[in-house]
Amino acid sequence: xxxxxxxxxxxxxxxxxxxxxxxxxxxxxxxxxxxxxxxxxxxxxxxxxxxxxxxxxxxxxxxxxxxxxxxxxxxxxxxxxxxxxxxxxxxxxxxxxxxxxxxxxxxxxxxxxxxxxxxxxxxxxxxxxxxxxxxxxxxxxxxxxxxxxxxxxxxxxxxxxxx
Amino acid sequence: xxxxxxxxxxxxxxxxxxxxxxxxxxxxxxxxxxxxxxxxxxxxxxxxxxxxxxxxxxxxxxxxxxxxxxxxxxxxxxxxxxxxxxxxxxxxxx
Numbered sequence: 001x002x003x004x005x006x007x008x009x010x011x012x013x014x015x016x017x018x019x020x021x022x023x024x025x026x027x028x029x030x031x032x033x034x035x036x037x038x039x040x041x042x043x044x045x046x047x048x049x050x051x052x053x054x055x056x057x058x059x060x061x062x063x064x065x066x067x068x069x070x071x072x073x074x075x076x077x078x079x080x081x082x083x084x085x086x087x088x089x090x091x092x093x094x095x096x097x098x099x100x101x102x103x104x105x106x107x108x109x110x111x112x113x114x115x116x117x118x119x120x121x122x123x124x125x126x127x128x129x130x131x132x133x134x135x136x137x138x139x140x141x142x143x144x145x146x147x148x149x150x151x152x153x154x155x156x157x158x159x160x161x162x163x
Numbered sequence: 164x165x166x167x168x169x170x171x172x173x174x175x176x177x178x179x180x181x182x183x184x185x186x187x188x189x190x191x192x193x194x195x196x197x198x199x200x201x202x203x204x205x206x207x208x209x210x211x212x213x214x215x216x217x218x219x220x221x222x223x224x225x226x227x228x229x230x231x232x233x234x235x236x237x238x239x240x241x242x243x244x245x246x247x248x249x250x251x252x253x254x255x256x257x
Contacts, residue, residue, distance in 0.1 A: 049174060049175060052174060053173065053174025053175070053205070053222045053223070054223075057236070057239055057240050058240060058242065059240050059241075059242075060240075060242075066178060066179075066239075068175060068177055068178045069175055069177075070175050070177070071177060092236075093179070093221050093222075093236050093239070094220070094221055094222060094223050094234050094236050095223060096223055096225075108177075108178055110177050110178065113175075113177050113181075114177070114181050114184075114202060116181065117181050117182070117185055120178055120181055120182050121182055121185065124182050124238070124239050124241075127239060127240055127241070128240065128241035
């Protein structure tokens with residue numbers, strides 16, 4: 001049975017500080033562990049995965065990263081979003097050592113392989129719209145980001161009203 | 164023309180290959196090409212090495228394969244996606 005996708009302000013970070021990709025990933029994944037959305041093993045798994053298969057994406061003026069790892073570490077499907085205080089270098093997906101200064105991190109905790117196509121397509125659609133990425137990168141509050149992404153990712157149906 | 168076997172791979176086989184897989188499916192449909200798409204983790208490519216005609220991947224590959232390898236990052240970023248589509252089409256039509 002596919003779980004619902006969890007997404008609210010508690011998995012959104014504004015002005016996240018971290019001088020390395022690893023630090024950023026540690027902070028974000030530890031939060032998911034604390035929230036009970038992923039197993040403890042998610043943290044080392046996502047770090048290892050990023051070292052082996054980097055996820056930095058050159059998406060115009062607002063580069064992003066989409067760290068993710070195998071489904072077995074996930075309890076409930078979710079997406080965690082971080083606006084980085086200062087750009088942090090991530091290795092570019094498909095490259096050996098070329099890096100890109102990432103401003104937004106979308107950490108994916110997926111609980112089933114291959115089954116979240118619509119969700120992922122909508123996410124990639126966002127990556128192709130620089131204006132939306134800019135809005136997120138310049139956002140002043142988490143609720144704005146939540147609402148924007150809920151709309152763009154079509155998550156509203158999963159939620160029970162506003163907070 | 165024999166049906167082409169196309170491997171679609173990313174590191175974990177969860178996120179990016181799912182999107183790329185669907186993009187190639189669409190591409191093949193638009194051009195009436197019959198392809199067999201196999202979505203895998205990059206670590207599993209070896210299993211299909213004897214059978215595959217093409218590897219489309221978002222992951223880095225240091226290894227040499229007996230078939231062409233096309234980087235599919237553009238399907239995620241939109242940058243250069245038309246060029247990637249053309250390269251894939253060329254291989255599928257061979």
